[in-house]
Amino acid sequence: MYDVLIIGCGVTGAAAAYSLARYDLKVGIVERFNDVACGATKANSAIMHAGYDPHPGTKMASLNRLGIKAAKKICKKLDVEYRPLQSLVLAFSEKDMEAVRELYARGKKNSADVRILDRKGVLAAEPAASPDCVGALHSRDSAIINPWEFALAMAEVAVINGADLLLEHKVTGIRRGRGKLTVVTDRGELETRFVVNAAGAFAEDISAMAGDTSVKSLPRAGQYYVLDKEEGKKVNSVIFRCPDENGFKGVLVAPTVHGNLLVGPDAEPRADADDLSTDRESLDRIMKSGLSSVPSVNFRNIIREYTGVRPTTSEKDFVIGVSRSCRRMINLAGICSPGLSSAPAIGDEAVRLLGKQGLVLKRRRGFIDERPPVVRLAELDDEEKRRVIEENPLYGNIICRCETVSEGEIVDALRRPIVPRSIDAIKRRCRAGMGRCQGGFCSPRVHEIISRELGVPMEDVMLDKQGSFIITGRTGAEEN
Amino acid sequence: MTEKYYDVAVIGGGPAGLAAAVSACEHGAAKVLVIERDKVVGGILNQCIHNGFGLHYFKEELTGPEYAGRFAEMVRNTAAEVVTGTMVLGIDTPESGPVIRCVSREDGYREYRAGAVVLCMGCRERTRGAIAIPGDRPSGVMTAGTAQRYVNMEGYMIGRRIVILGSGDIGLIMARRMTLEGAKVLACVELCPYSNGLNRNIVQCLEDYGIPLYLSHTVTGVHGRGRLERVTVSRVDDKRRPVEGTAFDIECDTLLLSVGLIPENEITRDAGIEIDRRTNGPTVYENMMTTRPGVFACGNVVHVHDLVDFVTAESMRAGAAAAEYAAGKRVSGRVIKLVNGEGVNYTVPQMIRPDNAGKVTEVFFRTNIPRKKSVIRVMSGDTQIASFRREYMAPGEMEKIPLPRVLLDRAGDTVTVSVEPAGEAADRA
Structure with a gap:
């Protein structure tokens, strides 16, 4: 009990x-x-x-x-x-500035760190923000x-x-x-x-x-783009836009802790909260909205899209x-x-x-x-890299080349208190497969390490959730 | 820290790296190092178990592993050292010469100094995310190269009912491969009104097995919550937008993507070396040197090749030049910039120094659309310095034109390469 x-x-x-x-x-x-x-x-x-x-x-x-x-x-x-990071709520019109002033008043009542910036102040705080903006709410508490x-x-x-x-x-x-x-x-x-x-x-x-x-659940889906680290470098803040008439915060542009760039989400009712599909129209709208906040984002560098259901x-x-x-x-x-x-x-x-x-x-x-501590090889300086590889040579065997993730980190993750059992579970813990090639090179190797370390057949290792099997058997086997 | 010094350090032990190493040795570099991240050299050729390699270079038809094996053998017969399982994290290029930072399981973190570096990192495949195919995110959607690794290297089947998006060569090769393994390849879907693969692959991999090729179509939906269950395919208009009312579903458990290759230049970018936006590879001179003195590049890291034989030839030149650089040779003199004219997607090299150009400089490029009888023009201002005729050209196949030194000497500082239909205009030539 x-x-x-x-x-x-x-x-x-x-x-x-x-x-x-x-x-x-x-x-x-x-x-x-x-x-x-x-x-x-x-x-x-x-x-x-x-x-x-x-x-x-x-x-x-x-x-x-x-x-x-x-x-x-x-x-x-x-x-x-x-990572602490300043946030901005961009205003593009006088009506937006009214919204900014309302957010400012709310922020004050909620004891949040807030101030109002004019256009010049915005561009000083975030040079990547659209020069079309007229001002913004700024906070250092995000x-x-x-x-x-x-x-x-x-x-x-x-x-x-x-x-x-x-x-x-x-x-x-x-x-x-x-x-x-x-x-x-x-x-x-x-x-x-x-x-x-x-x-x-x-x-x-x-x-x-x-x-x-x-x-009464009324789930709302939001779609996102993830962009390459080339794009993540372009901004130094979480960039929101003024909420629209429906009260949604609008598409944001923000770096991730891993250095990628996120652009999204929209907000559409979704009856089935397990439906995580994306669609062309929403993604196109999000791209447009993101570009109007940060015109320099290069959408040739997208690496993934996803849907979250709120x-x-x-x-x-x-x-x-x-x-x-x-x-x-x-x-x-x-x-x-x-x-x-x-x-x-x-x-x-x-x-x-x-x-x-x-x-x-x-x-x-x-x-x-x-x-248990987490070793993140990519974040170590050269001397620390030398030291951890000396202690455990598996940290010297790079499995995911895009994110510089070693076999040691993957094996560590498989021995933690909550055992990851799928390729995406490893990705969420170590970033292997999260980079620009999206696991193209490393997923067969991660697959093999999971199978080996957990002692489960290759066929039983899932990509993500239950049922997302990757291989259907051996080659050369007769189908019956 | 003890840094070992090499005259020429080659990053990557695929076909480009192996050829560059052999050539560097042949051209007098005493100490040559090849750094390979995988357990063995050979690169992606190791998983290309089909034949068709080496017709130009070895004048015989080899499989990928055979081609790689010959070069691995050639490297073994030189004094070059090879380290495998070693990942290069970055290169620094101070005045004193390049330094390579890397890690491996056996030797931990290390740095190598080099007289010259040759970048041979190859390329990676464009993914579903990069082309934003909408829909669910089931398993069973993977790049053709990843599937090729599972099937050819690991011996696993990755599906039974297969749709292939993109008619690049790897996709076509995998259509045949999966068919031979007993899977049903239901369709090959191509966005363009023509295939981007080699013509011989269309015939030998699709037509010979009765696999339908849907030109001007694309995948507009992916369905399935665990494993892929079906894809939606739509016709596209001339602007490559899906046409309403043309969608149809194909029940399948696997979608293989062969939608383009991207040179892997993260190390190059981090080192501050200029990248050509058209090729996604470093901008190079006639001897394959990048904009950073002492750093050379060759193979698919510079531009995606159609045949490995051309990778070899290019890499031989890069290896030779790197050896000469390490020995102290410096090139000066005027630089001619090559400009992409009408119908030309890119050129490699992008810059030629006539004083270093030898008797003939070979310029590679790709055209933007399939063309019948055409003329390639090389212009310096209003003056045509060379022209070449072609019966047939296609984006899937690399073009090569020779530019003799005598012509380059007559050219100005920019030279434009363009393609136009042969006809009355061609008679100007």
């Missing part, structure tokens, strides 16, 4: 697990995919928002501010890629982050402190019993005293399984609270932007709510607030 079972291991579930790890509790995390951070956590803008955007008084406003402070500390402590590493790091600490991570477990029902809940999965039943619903775009379904139909709901705010029908379930729903920024604060909030519902919160003795 678990004290708390968390449903979903995106950044929200991972943050809840991390917050719970410091208490003497038996925690389980169920995740339907074969890895953590497979939903909105892996496909978003990878931004820590400064906190000027949410309306004052909302959960979003308070948790965003708390979240980015906590995230900064967590990233430092757990060695998660994180940052860029590796979102899947952020979630992974928090989940790893939870696992190190004894949490069970049950991958490839899809929740199909919840039964309410005396003093407990039975969570039914496609791989058996799990008993728990409390449930934290962190199922992202599927939080509505989980909530309804416990009888509460008040959560777990938005009918509410304008996060839906965080005790289920209306089941006092043993905490809903963490509607965690769309600024969800990544707010995650650590949402995790803490989940713990507070569980405490109020009667969960005994006793500090865990010997809580381990760290995870």
Whole structure:
């Protein structure tokens, strides 16, 4: 019997697990995919928002501010890629400037760092910004982050402190019993005293399984371009545009912590949150919008496109609270932007709510607030490279040439507390295959290393999620 | 730190690197080093197990591994050293001469100093992301070269029902290869109204097996959440935009991409060496030297070749020039810039120094569209200094024209190469 079972291991579930790890509790995390951070956590803008955007008084406003402070500390402590970076909200008209002034006022109320720049100020702060802009909101409180590493790091600490991570477990029902809940999965039943619903775009379904139909998911898809590092060098800020009449933040142009450039997203309703397809019209619109903010972006250097589906709901705010029908379930729903920024604060909030519902919160003795170190060869200077390769020659065997990722780093990842089982899971941990050739050269080699290290047949190594098999058998074999 | 010195250091042990090393040795370089990132030399030829290599250079038909093997043997017969499993992280080019930084499993982090460096990193394949094919992101979508590695090197089948996008040579070769392995190749889809592959490959790899080639078509949708289930194919108009109402689906589990090759010049760029936007390779002089003195380049890292035989010839020249540079030879004198005229996508070299040009300078280029009877004109201002006739030209095949020294001496500082249809205008020649 678990004290708390968390449903979903995106950044929200991972943050809840991390917050719970410091208490003497038996925690389980169920995740339907074969890895953590497979939903909105892996496909978003990878931004820590400064906190000027949410309306004052909302959960979003308070948790965003708390979240980015906590995230900064967590990233430092757990060695998660994180880089403070100024942000701009560009205005292209007097109407836009009104919006900027409103954001400024909101930012002030939310205690965010904000100021208004005129055109000259904008171009001084960000020479790549379009000269057509007339001004901007500027903040120094924003940052860029590796979102899947952020979630992974928090989940790893939870696992190190004894949490069970049950991958490839899809929740199909919840039964309410005396003093407990039975969570039914496609791989058996799990008993728990409390449930934290962190199922992202599927939080509505989980909530309804416990009888509460008040959560209404209205997922919205956003598409992105990833561009080569040649383009990432061109900007030194997160560049937003003024929200349009629908209130969307608009297409942003921002470097990633790995030095690439992101351009996106749009925001379109998407009934099926598992539909991660891209389409030509949206991508064309995004390209246009990105170019109007930063005209120097060269779209000949795109390397990938992706779609993220935001777990938005009918509410304008996060839906965080005790289920209306089941006092043993905490809903963490509607965690769309600024969800990544707010995650650590949402995790803490989940713990507070569980405490109020009667969960005994006793500090865990010997809580381990760290995870095994990560070697990132490409970031080491020459002397450090020499030293780590001397210690482990596998760091000298470069597998991914575009991102300079060594066999040592891949083997390290395969021996971590949460074992990556697919080529994309390795990519999310080590960047192998994330570069300009998109795994063209290294994926067969990564494939082989996974098979060798985990002792699984080549045929059973997936590209990404379950069912995404890469090879169909040996050559020369008779088909029967 | 102990830095070893070599007269000529060659980055990459594929066909370009091996030929450059052999030639550097033949031209007097005493200490030559080849740095290869893979476990063995030979580069991408090792996975090209089909034949058709070497007709020009060896005057016989070899497979890729045989061609590579001959050059590996030639290198073994020289004093050149080869290090494998070694990845070059970057080159620095201070006044004192180039320094190469690299890592390997056996020797850790190392630096080599060199009298001259030859860049032979080859090229990589353009990916789905680079051409932004919309749709789902299932497995079963991969570049033809990656598939070739899985099938020919590792012995794994990568699918059973296959569609190929792009009619570049690797795609065509893989159409035949997958058919021979028992897979069903359903279609080869080409955006252009003509194929970008060699004509012999169209015949031998598609027509001989009855594989339909859809010209002026492209893949406009990818469907499947785990493994690929089907692709949508649409006809495109003359601006290469999909035409509404022409879409049809093909059920398949694999989409192979043969949509172009990109020279791998990250090291080159990081070293601040000038890159030609047309070739995506370094701008080179007649002896294959880049804009950085002492740094030479050859093979697919300079421009994507159609035949390995031409890579070899070019690399022989680069290796020779690198050896001479390491021995102290410096070239001066005037520089003629080659300009891409009508119908010409690029030229290599981009610059010629007549004083160093020898009797004849060979200029390579590709034309932009397939052409029947044509005239290639080489103009210096309004004066034609040479012209060449062709019965047939295609973007898939490299063109080569010889420019004699005597003509170069008569030319001004820019020379334009252009192509036009033969006809009454051609009679000016």
